[in-house]
Amino acid sequence: MIRITKIFTFETAHVLYNYDGKCKNMHGHSYKLFVTVKGTPINDLNHPKNGMVIDFGDIKKIVKEEITEIWDHAVLVHGGSPHIELGQDLEQKGHKVIYCDFQPTCENMLYAIASRIKSRLPDGISLAYLKLHETENSYGEWIAEEN
């Protein structure tokens, strides 16, 4: 069994409803996401992916389609909070708004990322680990064995 990791970056704004610190204000981060999957490398001379657990390019496609293309240069707001009005106002002014069914913290973003990636992985490949940096010094982790 081998783990392989691909790293992504995306620029996203968020606003934390009812938070008691500076992040109650809308602000952005250069998020850095580490995606680790595990599986057994293909051992078949006739297979174009011989020697690979999964093509790094396939991980990239999944993460782009499920996460980065959606969240990049968007504002994440908690759609189940009064911030829905803030989002609607921004949308009317032409901004890209994503309504989350959760407070858009690093922790909850990790749950959402895990769920979306898991739904796209082929049989025999599983999600092992995620790390999401909000800042250089602040990050959260999702570990398969704990979820």
Ligand SMILES: Nc1nc2c(c(=O)[nH]1)N=C([C@H](O)[C@H](O)COP(=O)(O)OP(=O)(O)OP(=O)(O)O)CN2
């Ligand atoms: N457990 C969490 N705490 C905080 C989150 C979070 O998602 N989970 N988010 C924020 C803010 O959105 C933002 O990330 C600020 O975090 P913080 O590390 O406090 O920001 P700094 O600018 O001080 O970061 P440095 O890297 O230390 O400069 C707040 N808390």
Ligand SMILES: [Zn+2]
């Ligand atoms: Zn933040």
